[in-house]
Amino acid sequence: MHKKKDDTMSDNDENRRHLLDRYLADDDVVYQATQIFDALSDLTRFRILGALSQGDKSVSELQEVCGVSQSAISHQLRLLRDRSLVTARRDGQRVIYSLDDDHVTSLITVGLEHAAEAAGPEE
């Protein structure tokens, strides 16, 4: 905040670097980070979050996308709710889920881009 904003660009990078170092030294922050990655590390959950990044969806729609039982979806949605990655709202009989965190979209994006390169670098 109090830093002069117009130092050279290079200073900015350095600040960012220091900040990350501090985060890395903070056990709570590190643990929280692993929790997010854990949420994204399961195929079903990743598909749920990926689908939600394209727009809100009901449980049955998510079931379509993920190809597992309704129960499995609900269980995973619970986990995602508990970790504040999604929110739910009712719409009649349905329950509509949405992403609750912009970071998730960033992570999915970077993850997919990495994966696309790793899996098939060309065309």
Place this chain on the structure above:
Amino acid sequence: MHKKKDDTMSDNDENRRHLLDRYLADDDVVYQATQIFDALSDLTRFRILGALSQGDKSVSELQEVCGVSQSAISHQLRLLRDRSLVTARRDGQRVIYSLDDDHVTSLITVGLEHAAEAAGPEE
């Protein structure tokens, strides 16, 4: 590669969106993505990768950082090697590990930033 690289900027966002949609529809890519997130979802592995993002380190140095047995470190390093996230080179008796993927640094960064907000939003 063959895509025209110089469409208008505004179109760029839309292309990016479409590209992500395609990735999400590709089971291989999605699976690869979950594999990366899985690598980052364990405390020990995250600490390893976080430490390496600050600079190359030997196994014993990583052991310091992570606070688990040497065996545990080596086992996790093997997993990370198998997934091409780190590379190893010998230096005398030591083996020095390095990050093998720029995306990993991005992911760690975004993950930590998210976690820092989630854990303690303010200063």
Place this chain on the structure above:
DNA sequence: TGTGCATATGTGCAACTGCTCATATGTTCA
């Protein structure tokens, strides 16, 4: 070559995970 340090690997185990099945809760509409 042998001793000591650094790293790797095999094994077994306790803990965790994600799933299905069964069932409960909640909502709509006749």
Place this chain on the structure above:
DNA sequence: TGAACATATGAGCAGTTGCACATATGCACA
């Protein structure tokens, strides 16, 4: 209210995971 649909939850189980222990391999230097 009761039938039909949508979602949530509890329980149990098979598969996986991360660890420590023991031990093997690799390297340096006397």
